[in-house]
Amino acid sequence: MVKILFPAVLALSILSLPLEAESSSSYDLELYNSIYSSKDELYVSGYGTAGMNFSSEKNRNVKGIIELDFYPDDSAAAPDTPRPLFELKKAFIKVRMLDNKVTLGKTRTTWGEGSVFNSGDVLFGSMTPYVDLMSEEKRDETSWMTAVTTPLGPYSFFETVFIPPQTQYTEDGITSQYPGGKIKNSSAGGRLYTRIGSTKFETGYLYKGEKRTESDPEGSYHRPYISFQGNIGPDWSLSSSAAVPVENNPDTDIIKKTFSLSFSLFHLQNIDHDSSLTLRLEGIVLPYQFWKEKERILEEYESYALLLYPEIVFNINPDFSFSLQSVISPVDISASFTLGSFWNIYQNFDLINFFTVNGGDSNDLFAWKDGSDRGINSFSITSGGRYRF
Amino acid sequence: MADNSFLKSIIIILLISVSASLYAETAEDIIKIMDEKQTFETLESTGSIISRDRFGTKQSDFTSISRGKSEFLIEFTSLEERGQKILRTPDELYLFYPDSEEIIRLQGAALRQSMLGSDISYEDMTEGTDTLSRYDVKLNGDEDVEGAGCYVIEMTAKKKNVPYPRQVVWVDKNIYIPRKTDYYSRSGKLLKTMELKDYKKDGEKIILTSMIISDKLKKNSTTELNISSYRINPPVHPATFTLEELTW
Numbered sequence: 174m175v176k177i178l179f180p181a182v183l184a185l186s187i188l189s190l191p192l193e194a195e196s197s198s199s200y201d202l203e204l205y206n207s208i209y210s211s212k213d214e215l216y217v218s219g220y221g222t223a224g225m226n227f228s229s230e231k232n233r234n235v236k237g238i239i240e241l242d243f244y245p246d247d248s249a250a251a252p253d254t255p256r257p258l259f260e261l262k263k264a265f266i267k268v269r270m271l272d273n274k275v276t277l278g279k280t281r282t283t284w285g286e287g288s289v290f291n292s293g294d295v296l297f298g299s300m301t302p303y304v305d306l307m308s309e310e311k312r313d314e315t316s317w318m319t320a321v322t323t324p325l326g327p328y329s330f331f332e333t334v335f336i337p338p339q340t341q342y343t344e345d346g347i348t349s350q351y352p353g354g355k356i357k358n359s360s361a362g363g364r365l366y367t368r369i370g371s372t373k374f375e376t377g378y379l380y381k382g383e384k385r386t387e388s389d390p391e392g393s394y395h396r397p398y399i400s401f402q403g404n405i406g407p408d409w410s411l412s413s414s415a416a417v418p419v420e421n422n423p424d425t426d427i428i429k430k431t432f433s434l435s436f437s438l439f440h441l442q443n444i445d446h447d448s449s450l451t452l453r454l455e456g457i458v459l460p461y462q463f464w465k466e467k468e469r470i471l472e473e474y475e476s477y478a479l480l481l482y483p484e485i486v487f488n489i490n491p492d493f494s495f496s497l498q499s500v501i502s503p504v505d506i507s508a509s510f511t512l513g514s515f516w517n518i519y520q521n522f523d524l525i526n527f528f529t530v531n532g533g534d535s536n537d538l539f540a541w542k543d544g545s546d547r548g549i550n551s552f553s554i555t556s557g558g559r560y561r562f
Numbered sequence: 563m564a565d566n567s568f569l570k571s572i573i574i575i576l577l578i579s580v581s582a583s584l585y586a587e588t589a590e591d592i593i594k595i596m597d598e599k600q601t602f603e604t605l606e607s608t609g610s611i612i613s614r615d616r617f618g619t620k621q622s623d624f625t626s627i628s629r630g631k632s633e634f635l636i637e638f639t640s641l642e643e644r645g646q647k648i649l650r651t652p653d654e655l656y657l658f659y660p661d662s663e664e665i666i667r668l669q670g671a672a673l674r675q676s677m678l679g680s681d682i683s684y685e686d687m688t689e690g691t692d693t694l695s696r697y698d699v700k701l702n703g704d705e706d707v708e709g710a711g712c713y714v715i716e717m718t719a720k721k722k723n724v725p726y727p728r729q730v731v732w733v734d735k736n737i738y739i740p741r742k743t744d745y746y747s748r749s750g751k752l753l754k755t756m757e758l759k760d761y762k763k764d765g766e767k768i769i770l771t772s773m774i775i776s777d778k779l780k781k782n783s784t785t786e787l788n789i790s791s792y793r794i795n796p797p798v799h800p801a802t803f804t805l806e807e808l809t810w
Contacts, residue, residue, distance in 0.1 A: 199641050228645070236810070238660075267810065274806065283664040310662050324806040328654060366665075366805070373667055404669035445747065447779070492615075520620045521642045561641050 199226045204245070205525075205557030213542075221245060221557065224262070236267040238280075263315055276320040281313065282334065284364055284377055285400040285435075286410035288312070289482040289500070290457035292435040293412035295379045295396040296334070296360075298386030300433060300457055302480050302538050306498045306511040307527045307555060316385070329367035336360040338383055357393065358382040375400040380419070390427060390474045393419040407440040407452075429461035431474065447491070453484040466505040468536060477504040477538065492517040500539070507533025507540065521562060527555040589701040589715045593693050595738045597631075599768045604629045607769075607792040610640075615783045627796075631692045633803045648684060649808040655684060658808045665809060696720060697729070707732045707741040726753065739768050752778050764794055 204221035223243040229236055240263035265278030276282075285293015289304055289311050297314045304311050319335045338354025364377025379396040381389065398414035416431035424430070437455040444450060462478045463471070471477070481501040488494045494515050501508040509531045516524040530552040531539040541551050606627045613620045623640040634650040645660035655673060657666040673684055693699075697717040705714050712732035719727045726745040734741050739761055745754040760772035769792055777783040801807050 197644070199644065269810075274810065281663045283662055313662060322806070322809070324801065324804060327651065327804040330805055402667060408669055447777075491613075517620075518617050520618070 195230050195232065197228050197230050199561055200224065201226070201559070201561050203557070203559045205555050207553055207555040209553035210551040219245075234269045237265070239264045272324060274322040276318070276322070279315050279317045281315045282318070282320055282332065283312075285375065285398060285412040285414075286373075286402050287412060287435050287437050287455050288453075290435040290437075290455045290480065291412055292414045292433040292457060293375065293377075293398045293400040295362075295377070295381070295398050295414050296336070296385075298388040300388040300435075300459075300476070301386075302476075302500050302502060304482075304500060306500070306509070306529065307513070307525075314386075325365075325367065329365075331363060331365050332377075333363040334361065334379070336385075339385065354383070360385070362396070371403060373400075373402040375402075381416075388431075388474055388476075390416060390424070390431065394431075395419060407438045409439075410437045411435070426461065430459070432461060433457055433459045447489075449488045451484075451486045451488070453482075453486075455482040455484075456480065464504060466537075471538075477502050479503050502533075502538040505533065505537040507531070507537035509539040521560060523559045525555075525557055525559060527553070529553045529555070587701075587713075589699040589713075590694060592701070592713050592715060592733050592738065593697075593699050593717075596733050596740065597693055599738050599766065600770065601631050602628065602767060603795050604798045605769075605792060605794055606796045607789050609787065609789040612786040612788065613784070614786070615780070627798060627802060629798055629803065635802055635807060647808050649803065649805070651803055656805065656808055657684070663809070665805060693717070702730070704735070705732060707734075710741055711735040712741050737763070737768060739770065754778060762792075767794065769794075 201224035202221070203224075204219070206217065206219050208215060208217050210216070221244075223245060225239075225241045225243075227237075227239045229238070240261075242260040242262045244258055244260070261279060263278075263280050265276055265280040268275045268277075282296065283291075283294065284296055285291045285299075287293070287299060289299065291299035291312070294300075294312070296316065297312060299312045316336055320332055322330050322332045324330045336359060338358035338360075340352045341354065360379055360381045360383070362377060362379030364375060366373075366375050368374065376399045377397070379398075381394045381396050383393070384391050394416040395418075396414060396416055398412065400410065400412035402408070402410040411434065413432075413434045415428050415433070417428055435455065435457040437453065439454075440452045442450045442452070457480050459476050459478050462476045464478045479502075481503065482499070483501070484496065484498045486494055486496045496513040496515070497510070498513070499508050499510045509529065511527055511529045513528075514526045518524055531541055533539045533541060535542055604627070606625075608623075608625050610624070611622045621640060622638060622643060624636050624638050626634060626636045628634045632650065632652045634648070636648045638644060638646045645658075647658040649656045649658070655668045657668060658664070659666065668684060697719055700716045700718075702714045702716050705712055712734055715731050715733055717729045717731060727748045728746040728750070730744045730746070731740045732742040733739070739758065740756070741758050743756040744752055745756070747753055754775055754777055756773055756775045758770060758773050760770075762769045762771050769789060771789040771792075773787050775785040775787070777785075799807070
């Protein structure tokens with residue numbers, strides 16, 4: 174995430190352009206007050222995002238979308254201190270060319286299956302245990318990319334992707350002499366999305382020229398993946414991937430260490446005509462990582478061998494629901510639980526409450542008290558609203 | 563001569579009986595005609611779902627394109643869900659969320675999820691007009707609905723796990739449209755009522771353009787489904803009912 178002044182300047186210049194009639198705009202406000210505990214003290218914070226979305230309309234062959242996130246900040250920092258005020262979340266064009274669809278700009282494409290744990294997501298790496306359970310989209314990272322999608326039938330397509338290297342910034346926010354990076358640090362690959370009988374099948378490969386996510390090791394890697402999805406009563410999915418070093422790597426076990434298998438199960442049970450219960454279980458297994466608890470905090474792309482994400486949502490009626498979500502680390506017996514309530518009171522307005530609590534020892538993945546300066550730990554109570562207009 | 567006259571009379575009576583029995587409609591015939599009248603080669607429409615309760619009114623707008631009985635592509639155009647799409651083909655149902663650029667394939671119980679928090683499930687919205695494949699039907703006489711003579715048909719779901727295991731539909735005897743439908747729980751409790759408010763005729767075909775669904779378990783809770791504009795048999799691009807169009 175690049176949250177510095179360059180996107181802010183870009184955003185302001187975009188906003189100053191006249192918006193044509195063939196476009197639509199919408200604004201999202203997501204604002205919360207939160208009480209949280211850290212280092213034996215209680216703190217309180219007001220935070221949230223304000224998003225703006227501009228989309229082109231009524232053109233069957235070209236589409237453009239700009240999405241900006243603002244971070245309202247009420248800080249006592251000196252005026253000349255760089256503050257993370259804006260993020261250019263999305264800015265892309267889609268064009269139909271012959272039978273292909275070309276996407277250019279900053280956006281997202283989701284490979285594999287799984288909302289929290291997805292081994293198939295070799296682009297953005299949906300494997301880390303730290304997920305914002307209060308967010309609607311659990312994994313929503315975007316990246317600059319050029320993608321070409323070629324249809325191969327009603328339910329099949331092939332997608333090729335090219336991702337240029339990220340520009341490296343120095344600590345004072347000044348870019349390097351060369352925006353982007355060396356060509357060898359680019360990432361490129363493709364995926365096939367199709368059906369085999371009643372099972373969805375997806376497979377792909379990405380050459381990843383640089384570390385882009387927390388779950389990536391340093392260096393260049395080949396990242397093949399495979400993914401299946403079907404229904405056997407509950408919906409199920411399986412995805413798997415590994416990182417194969419391009420160059421000689423001192424860590425000879427790197428393929429083993431990065432080999433992962435993620436799975437998901439989903440079932441919806443109607444309780445009566447108005448209410449329902451949805452049950453989701455996702456998990457990721459890294460069989461060659463740690464099956465025993467470590468004394469120290471895990472480093473780099475180290476991980477415990479098993480992580481689980483159970484989710485229960487009780488929809489009392491179409492407008493009101495409760496949810497219980499958790500990320501569980503069975504190896505060190507720690508977990509983070511988030512209890513939420515959602516009430517869609519008025520058109521486009523939701524009242525949202527969350528209670529999050531961590532349970533675990535100080536060196537566990539989720540610690541009641543980890544003794545660090547990481548900000549929130551132990552628990553937090555968050556209350557606020559979401560409005561789109 | 564007398565014998566001949568008697569024989570003629572018998573033949574005439576038999577012929578009248580046979581022809582009468584040919585025209586006596588069964589519940590299956592009535593439902594089949596009702597479905598046929600609402601099935602189009604292709605249909606493009608724009609509409610809205612308006613929910614009213616004690617907190618006010620919520621509206622979701624959509625555009626829809628359909629081909630035959632079981633191919634639909636619906637795109638939501640109202641603010642909250644703008645760009646979300648549903649693709650229904652004879653054997654698949656997919657959702658597309660523009661925020662995550664993600665294709666979600668719905669199967670099994672997931673099809674019964676509430677669509678955009680409304681009283682309507684994804685399956686309801688796109689299930690098409692092949693009623694007899696999903697329900698056993700029985701004719702239970704006739705009644706008037708707001709002055710229109712109607713067949714009363716009881717429909718029992720063939721599958722167990724459905725939101726409304728039993729429905730009673732009042733089908734207009736002249737134009738074969740559902741004037742009213744009652745939705746019951748498995749225990750026989752009346753849950754919802756649909757009343758047709760308006761329709762448009764186009765030759766032999768009929769489009770239901772306005773209907774109100776009242777929740778009988780909640781006070782002052784209604785959902786209104788309106789079709790504001792439509793085009794019958796517009797040309798449809800060959801790739802309309804594919805993942806390519808879904809993700810556009």
